[in-house]
Amino acid sequence: MRILVADAIAEQGIERLKSFPEFDVDYLPKISGEELLERISEYDALIVRSRTKVTSDVISRAARLKVIGRAGVGVDNVDVEAATRRGIVVLNAPEGNTMSTAEHTWAMILALARNVPQAHASLKAGKWERGRFTGIELYDKTLGVIGLGRIGTEVARRACAMHMRVLAYDPFLSRERASELGTELSEFDKVISESDFITVHCPLTKETKGIIGAREFALMKDGVRIINCARGGIIDEKALYNAIVSGKVAGAALDVFEQEPPRDNPLLTLENVVVTPHLGASTEEAQINVATDVAEQVAHVLLGQPYKNAVNAPRISPETLAAVSPYLPLAERLGRLLVALCGAGIRKVSVTYGGDLADVDTGLVMASLLKGLLSPVMTEEVNTVNSRVLALGRGIKISESKEVNSFDFSSLIIAEADSDKGVHRVAGTLFGKHEPRIVEIDGYRADAPCEGHILVIPHVDKPGVVGPVGMVLGRHGINIASMHVARKTAGGTALMLLGVDSIFGHHMGPDRRVDDILSDILKVDGVQDVRFVEL
Numbered sequence: 001m002r003i004l005v006a007d008a009i010a011e012q013g014i015e016r017l018k019s020f021p022e023f024d025v026d027y028l029p030k031i032s033g034e035e036l037l038e039r040i041s042e043y044d045a046l047i048v049r050s051r052t053k054v055t056s057d058v059i060s061r062a063a064r065l066k067v068i069g070r071a072g073v074g075v076d077n078v079d080v081e082a083a084t085r086r087g088i089v090v091l092n093a094p095e096g097n098t099m100s101t102a103e104h105t106w107a108m109i110l111a112l113a114r115n116v117p118q119a120h121a122s123l124k125a126g127k128w129e130r131g132r133f134t135g136i137e138l139y140d141k142t143l144g145v146i147g148l149g150r151i152g153t154e155v156a157r158r159a160c161a162m163h164m165r166v167l168a169y170d171p172f173l174s175r176e177r178a179s180e181l182g183t184e185l186s187e188f189d190k191v192i193s194e195s196d197f198i199t200v201h202c203p204l205t206k207e208t209k210g211i212i213g214a215r216e217f218a219l220m221k222d223g224v225r226i227i228n229c230a231r232g233g234i235i236d237e238k239a240l241y242n243a244i245v246s247g248k249v250a251g252a253a254l255d256v257f258e259q260e261p262p263r264d265n266p267l268l269t270l271e272n273v274v275v276t277p278h279l280g281a282s283t284e285e286a287q288i289n290v291a292t293d294v295a296e297q298v299a300h301v302l303l304g305q306p307y308k309n310a311v312n313a314p315r316i317s318p319e320t321l322a323a324v325s326p327y328l329p330l331a332e333r334l335g336r337l338l339v340a341l342c343g344a345g346i347r348k349v350s351v352t353y354g355g356d357l358a359d360v361d362t363g364l365v366m367a368s369l370l371k372g373l374l375s376p377v378m379t380e381e382v383n384t385v386n387s388r389v390l391a392l393g394r395g396i397k398i399s400e401s402k403e404v405n406s407f408d409f410s411s412l413i414i415a416e417a418d419s420d421k422g423v424h425r426v427a428g429t430l431f432g433k434h435e436p437r438i439v440e441i442d443g444y445r446a447d448a449p450c451e452g453h454i455l456v457i458p459h460v461d462k463p464g465v466v467g468p469v470g471m472v473l474g475r476h477g478i479n480i481a482s483m484h485v486a487r488k489t490a491g492g493t494a495l496m497l498l499g500v501d502s503i504f505g506h507h508m509g510p511d512r513r514v515d516d517i518l519s520d521i522l523k524v525d526g527v528q529d530v531r532f533v534e535l
Helices: 011-018 033-042 056-060 080-085 098-114 116-124 150-161 175-180 188-194 214-219 237-246 284-302 318-342 363-374 387-393 466-475 512-522
Strands: 002-005 024-027 045-048 067-070 089-091 142-146 165-169 197-200 224-228 249-254 273-275 346-355 397-403 411-419 422-431 435-441 444-449 453-460 480-487 493-500 531-534
Touching (some): 098 284, 142 188, 214 237, 318 453, 318 531, 346 363, 435 493, 466 493
Parallel strands (some): 002 024, 249 273
Antiparallel strands (some): 346 411, 453 493
C-alpha cells in the first residue's frame, strides 16, 4: 500500500511508517496542488499538515484513498464531507500538543504576572527599571479555567502545584472528576467574578464566539488578568481592549487572535499585553508527537486494525449499517435532550435497547447517543469513533442492556443519566422506520417529534398555564410548531413539550435573549422549570 506524505512532518513519523513492510512511503513535503491532483490516484493514504489543501477535487480523483491523516488538530484544510461521502476516514492528532499548549499557557501566565517581556525589552535598551516592573505572586491567587478538556486539565494541575485556588467552568464535567483534579467546579459567572487570572480552553464555535465580552468584563475583579492560548475570537478583542484601557483588566497574554497574523490590532499597542504568534503547539516534542500519532493511526486504518481520532464516521459492515442507520439520528438527539435536562456533572449513562434493536450490534447507536451528549460541550471534535473514549475520559460510567419483549414498541431506546442535578430519563422510537419520536421524559409518557427546537416545561397540572406560556412566546415572536402535554395524575405535575420554529442558539456564556425568554416563561404561575433543547 502506498502512502503520500505531502507536508513536512517530524522524521520520527516518516520512520514509523517505513517500519511497516506493507507500506511504500513517498515523502514529498513541497508537492504542488497541481501535482497532487495528478498523483493522488496512486495512493492508499495521504498525510498532511496545514499547507496542503485536500479539496473535493483531490478527493474525487483519489480512487484508492482509504484514509487522510492530519498531523495536528484542525482539519479546516480537508473537505471532510467529501471524504465521508467517499468512505475515506479522516484522522487528526489532537493529543500530541496537549502538554505543549498547557506549558505555553503557563509561560504566558508567569510572563504576565512578572512583566517578563517588558522588563527584558527595557534592560536590552540599556535601562535599569526595577521599580517599574513590580509584579504579583501567583501563590494564594485564584485561577479561573474555562473548559476542562485535556489542555485545561493540565493547566489546572499545574495551578494546584503553584498553590493557587482553581475555579473551573465546564458544562459537562462531574463534580467528582473536578474534585479529583483539585479544582472547584463553579457556574460561569462565579468563575468570571472571583478569579484573579482567567484562562480559556474551549473550542471556537458559534456558541463560544465572544463568550467573554463587555458584560463578562464588567463582572470581573478590578485588576484581573486574561490569558488566551486556545482560539482567537473566544474573547471579544474590542471589549478586552476597552477593559484594559479603562484599568479594569491589568493585562492580557494572547497567543491567538481573531485575525492571524493580526493586522492593525490595537491590543498590540498596549504595553501590558503579552503576545506570541500562535506558538502553543510549537515545540519539538509536540511536532514529534503529532507526526508519530497520525502515522500510527493511518497504519491502523490501512491494516484493518482499531483506530481512534477519526473526525468522520467509522467504517462498519454494510449489514450492520443497514440495520442501525435509521436509529442513529434518534440516538444522537436523545443524547442532546438528555444533556439539556441534566446540565453539568453527568456521572453515569445507562442505555437500554428494546424490540428489534435487541438483536443487532448497537455499538454505533451508543456512540451516536454519546456524540449527542458530548458535542454541545466538548472542546474536541466528537464523533462516533471517539465519543465513548471521550466520555470515559470525563469520568462517565457507561452501561448498556437489551430487552427483547419488554416494551410496547417495535423498537425503543431508553437513556438515563445520573448527574449532579439528579437522574433524568428519556426514551424514543421510530415511526415508520424514519420518523424519530420522543415517547417518554422522566416517567411522563409522550408522543412528540424528536427534532428541531423544543421547550421542556414541567408545571403544575391546573388551568391557566398552557395559554400564558403561549402568550409569552407570542410576545417574543416565536411560533409554536407542535405541542404535547403529559401528566401522571390529575392535579399533580405535568410536562409540556413545545416545538418552536425560532432558533435561539446558546453558548457557554449567557445568551441574553434566550435568558429573557426563559425568564418570562418561568414567571408564568405554575411553571416549575423550563429547558430549551436544540435537536
